[in-house]
Amino acid sequence: MFLSQSDWRSSLRQRILNVTPPDFDALGLDLFRYQARYNAVYAEYLRHLRCQPNSIESLADVPFLPISFFKTHRILIPDVPVATEFASSGTTGATTSRHLVPDLPLYDAVCQRLFENTYGPLNQFHILGLLPSYLERNNSSLVYMVQRFMTLSGSDQSGFFLNNYAELTSRLRLLTTQARQRTQPAKKILLIGVTFGLLDWVDETPESLTWVGKYPDLIVMETGGMKGRRHEMLREEVHAELIGKLGVSAIHSEYGMTELLSQAYSTGAGVFGPGATIQVRLRDLNDPFHSYVPGQTTGKQTGGVNVIDLANLDSCAFIETQDLGQYETGSGTFRIMGRFDNSDVRGCNLLAAL
Template structure:
């Protein structure tokens, strides 16, 4: 039986060729040492020893994070991340045993996608998340801001004037760094539709706008194409980048445009039949191109690495390494961090 330190080292040295092998090691470890997951497998009458392919691994419905402590082993919990949810809904709680591990994984994923954080100024417009003190997104972006080592990187709650002044300063005093404006979708739309003159942003050729989804009931839900068209026009950029992540995951995926996400080294997407949650495929070559999104997150060694989300998605192209989020199941809660339909 693998041990947690051995699994952590295996994840650190993970490659695309070894992903399934390591994922199965993690499964067999969590099937024994994760009480809630072990009970779930028992109710399904699953014999873990007979699970020898990734597509045969049962995925834990994400709702378990709302009503149970989903942990593997008996870890010392450093923090609890909580989903934003909406008024009157039960929120998810992710018990995190190693913040340094989360920091390591999220930084590696971002820098592999975009380059060193020290090459950026990061301006974060995340008002709804900053109003809470237990957001995984705020924690991650806070670590990214520190790694930029930039005197102008920071959070902007409602102080749009200060944000615009900072952007103008970066236009007037360029230093070769790229600029990320990272925002929750409704806040980016509010800025785009404000009476502020944003035309000067066209003079920031290295500006990157990153939306992290979420209307939080502040605005009507919009098609992704509508949102991106409005934001590209307002901010003078060619495309809008997106982040796919959630409270229950430690890994993320990024899109550099058109809502097409690339899976990261520690994450893999599988699709399940919308009428049969136990019919799962890990490849578009096997016929199913649309379905419910199941996530393998090998960062979740201390909780559960196999999560059945309430997102609907599709594979893009001939591999499972690119995917698109196309909606949510009708009976699922509206998530604070969800990506746009």
């Protein structure tokens, strides 16, 4: 049966909102066929690769669009009105990526589901955002997401902190003290921050912050990124420094970027799990068109990071990033190891090159 573009999109959207792990591959293939037909940039890319979309029968054979196209092209399926435009942070004078987003309610629903599947309902949190470089812009997808989380938290103590570290420390003291004085279960606390912001906070606070780790329902989450503010560090080094100075047992991480509408989360040790709408497929370092299927490799396979993001319904769901990743043995989990040489320094997804 022939479906119009709008009916096809509507069907895919509903399936994305309700996708479960057994449905992922079939939905991904249908989304590929939809985008191969209606996304002019992606269709032209496939044509240059001599890829016949009707011959693709497995996600392992789907070509991934280089992420740099988001800097140079309008990656958008036509006839879908744009609601907002997210842009990457970039560096001074650098060309930034643009992600045109027609469907903010889809983005809202996906972000909420991915977070709550890992951490529980947002209305059980106070959310503190330490995102200085992102707050200085008005088109950051990260700020939009965290602001949305704050609204869903329903907490009047949730809020952003630019460079006001003393106020952040004071807010944390207030929340942890109030929690200890209550007899009923208190809300959890999520402190989410860009990496250099968290490091600046612990370095520039004159008092010891090890009391922070004594509150068991506190999550400290880094989003990656030095943005030229500090020297690059391995994620393990960053986590070790923050754990030592905050007294927490683990540092959590968020893996996301402007070009993706889904996020992956690590609850510690930098190990990310796939989410309902996002999977990572590593590609061979010497052959970008050969990928390794998660859970079907032996040893800790390293490769370039390709991302399947089902939430990218109106742009492109198959993104070849410039990140380097590594599968954990025999599982669908992965680590982000660094970036390819000469790739752009980005704010949200990488800490250091190998």
